[in-house]
Amino acid sequence: MQGGRTGRARSLLAALAEAAEKCVSAGAGTVMRILLPLFTVFLALAAPVYADDRGIEDFPEGKGREETANMCAACHSGRLVSQQGMTRAQWDETLDVMTERHKMPKLEGGERGLILDYLATAFPPRGRRGTPNPFLK
Ligand code: HEC
Numbered sequence: 001m002q003g004g005r006t007g008r009a010r011s012l013l014a015a016l017a018e019a020a021e022k023c024v025s026a027g028a029g030t031v032m033r034i035l036l037p038l039f040t041v042f043l044a045l046a047a048p049v050y051a052d053d054r055g056i057e058d059f060p061e062g063k064g065r066e067e068t069a070n071m072c073a074a075c076h077s078g079r080l081v082s083q084q085g086m087t088r089a090q091w092d093e094t095l096d097v098m099t100e101r102h103k104m105p106k107l108e109g110g111e112r113g114l115i116l117d118y119l120a121t122a123f124p125p126r127g128r129r130g131t132p133n134p135f136l137k
Pocket of ligand 1: 084
């Protein structure tokens with residue numbers, strides 16, 4: 001999950017603050033020499049946390065990928081969809097829930113079929129629950 005990475009980013013922030021405190025008396029040159037690398041590491045760690053929430057990269061290649069990502073990542077992260085594993089019938093129900101409870105435009109006809117086929121193929125039921133291994137996708 002994202003908790004670990006966010007936690008790491010937080011402890012880095014704490015380290016940054018501590019380093020800044022230690023260096024106030026040491027002069028600006030020293031402060032920058034210590035803070036700049038730390039800040040770079042912080043950015044490198046923080047970037048993927050935000051990238052997770054963007055959208056289409058959470059959707060594997062396949063027919064209907066763009067249509068599905070455009071529709072489903074409009075309101076929430078693609079991750080919220082990609083972490084699920086369901087049958088076509090269960091995805092069908094999920095679409096109704098999105099429309100009834102969350103005001104998603106009602107999907108009908110060919111577009112609904114396309115998106116359902118995609119969801120059922122890309123995110124089928126999984127035997128094991130939990131965080132999917134991103135390297136096995
Ligand atoms: C109009 C906004 C909207 C659209 C479009 C939308 N959803 Fe959602 N969806 C929500 C909201 C709001 C939640 C619940 C809040 C949250 O966890 O972010 C949610 C939650 C979910 C969940 C989590 C399960 C649950 O019941 O909480 C799944 C799965 C899901 N959506 C799938 C989809 C799929 C698949 C699509 C595209 C066909 C889609 N959503 C499009 C608004 C939307």
